[in-house]
Amino acid sequence: MLGYFSVYKSGDEKYSGGVLIINEKGMPVSFKYTSPIKPTKIQKIIYGNNLKSYIASEIIGKKISEIAKDAEVLLVQENETLDFLSTDKPVAQLVSSKALSESSSFNGKEGIITLGQNYSAKISFSYEVSQELFKKISDLAEIFDILEPFGRLNEALSFVCSSEDS
Amino acid sequence: MLFRRQLTVKEIDLEVYSRLNTLKFDNISFADIRDVSPFFVFIDRSEELSINLIDAGFEDDESATVIAQTDIFSSDINEGCTFDDTTVKNAVLGVQSRVKHEESLRCPDILVHVGPEVSINSFSGIRTVIKEKKVKCFVVKNPVKELKISIEKKQILQMIEVIVKEHNVLISDLAFSGFYPQVPVARDVRYSWAGKKLYCESDSMPKVYMNAAGFYNSRRNERYLKFIRDPVTEEKSGKRNQS
Numbered sequence: 001m002l003g004y005f006s007v008y009k010s011g012d013e014k015y016s017g018g019v020l021i022i023n024e025k026g027m028p029v030s031f032k033y034t035s036p037i038k039p040t041k042i043q044k045i046i047y048g049n050n051l052k053s054y055i056a057s058e059i060i061g062k063k064i065s066e067i068a069k070d071a072e073v074l075l076v077q078e079n080e081t082l083d084f085l086s087t088d089k090p091v092a093q094l095v096s097s098k099a100l101s102e103s104s105s106f107n108g109k110e111g112i113i114t115l116g117q118n119y120s121a122k123i124s125f126s127y128e129v130s131q132e133l134f135k136k137i138s139d140l141a142e143i144f145d146i147l148e149p150f151g152r153l154n155e156a157l158s159f160v161c162s163s164e165d166s
Numbered sequence: 167m168l169f170r171r172q173l174t175v176k177e178i179d180l181e182v183y184s185r186l187n188t189l190k191f192d193n194i195s196f197a198d199i200r201d202v203s204p205f206f207v208f209i210d211r212s213e214e215l216s217i218n219l220i221d222a223g224f225e226d227d228e229s230a231t232v233i234a235q236t237d238i239f240s241s242d243i244n245e246g247c248t249f250d251d252t253t254v255k256n257a258v259l260g261v262q263s264r265v266k267h268e269e270s271l272r273c274p275d276i277l278v279h280v281g282p283e284v285s286i287n288s289f290s291g292i293r294t295v296i297k298e299k300k301v302k303c304f305v306v307k308n309p310v311k312e313l314k315i316s317i318e319k320k321q322i323l324q325m326i327e328v329i330v331k332e333h334n335v336l337i338s339d340l341a342f343s344g345f346y347p348q349v350p351v352a353r354d355v356r357y358s359w360a361g362k363k364l365y366c367e368s369d370s371m372p373k374v375y376m377n378a379a380g381f382y383n384s385r386r387n388e389r390y391l392k393f394i395r396d397p398v399t400e401e402k403s404g405k406r407n408q409s
Contacts, residue, residue, distance in 0.1 A: 020301070025305065025348055025350070025372075025375055026305035026306070026307075026348075027303050027304075027305055027350070027371060027372075028301040028302075028303065028304065030298065030301070031298065031299050031300075031301045032296055032297070032298045033296070033297055033298075033299070034294040034295070034296055034297070035294050035295050035296075035297055036294075037292055037294050039292060043292060054292075055292060059292050059293070059294055060294065063294070063296050064296075067296055115308050119308065142310050142347055143307075143347050143348050144305050144306060144307055144308075145306040145307065145308050145363065148306040152304070156299070156301075160299075
């Protein structure tokens with residue numbers, strides 16, 4: 001199963017992180033998220049520019065890593081998020097790519113996955129992984145749009161931040 | 167005549183009248199009178215030990231020249247009010263003699279500077295809890311050029327014929343747009359299109375998944391989905407039904 005991880009920052013500076021677990025058919029199995037975090041002024045001053053990375057890695061990242069046990073690999077969108085997660089699972093940045101390729105390619109750490117007929121995605125792992133794992137992901141990319149869940153995840157986190165009863 | 171000294175505490179917009187506690191000045195001392203503003207008692211050297219209370223007023227033939235001045239001291243004194251004890255030097259008295267001696271000023275209690283109450287709050291970081299929400303079954307499918315199982319042209323043509331019959335369209339208007347692997351099949355699955363992408367949404371987790379083919383009607387700008395009969399899958403489901 002694939003775990004989609006994202007940290008969302010709302011307009012009023014609330015932070016929420018979540019993980020959406022997708023099964024082999026592309027169907028969501030679970031969605032877990034952190035309650036919205038609204039840093040105080042003093043916390044903003046103390047953490048300064050490191051606030052987001054602190055929240056993402058120390059607060060959200062650690063907790064999410066614990067609850068994403070079902071996921072074989074954690075996928076993130078932002079490159080900086082790649083460093084936030086300290087987990088024993090492989091973490092990879094997955095973004096859409098302009099590179100058009102007839103077939104998927106992989107060099108141990110980075111690869112291009114063809115999505116449908118005219119789309120492709122670039123995957124960059126935090127460390128070298130097996131060809132087998134890459135093939136599994138690229139096979140899943142044939143079954144469902146592996147980039148699309150990020151949109152749903154961020155939409156859900158946006159709702160969490162804006163919802164009062166979250 | 168009453169001499170008084172007005173201290174204006176600018177910072178807190180407060181006016182007080184205070185008395186001089188001590189003043190080492192030869193011919194001036196203070197009367198200790200309660201409930202009124204302090205006033206001066208002059209000792210006239212020409213008439214030793216003769217004390218004239220200014221408060222009682224002067225007679226016409228009195229030799230002392232007194233210039234009444236309410237603001238005896240320079241305004242610098244005002245700033246002294248932020249301190250418990252202040253020494254004022256070189257003030258000018260109303261008698262036009264310069265005070266070269268020292269005077270101790272004591273602020274009234276209400277002006278005693280009280281430091282802000284300070285408590286130490288340790289910074290305890292940021293905490294959050296994990297929550298879980300139910301998610302709708304939703305998947306987006308991209309078309310692929312080929313499936314892992316081989317599909318014969320004959321099968322594609324059969325599907326087109328079915329679409330022509332069902333939707334009353336011309337074959338020439340239809341175009342094959344791609345295969346969609348493992349599309350969920352259930353009564354409550356709702357299918358929709360966004361370009362070539364196929365959206366499948368359902369309220370419950372579908373148990374059956376089938377390969378499908380997509381077709382596009384350029385005249386009507388419509389898309390059709392036809393499931394591909396897979397002998398292997400059908401055989402499996404047939405065995406399941408028998409058991």
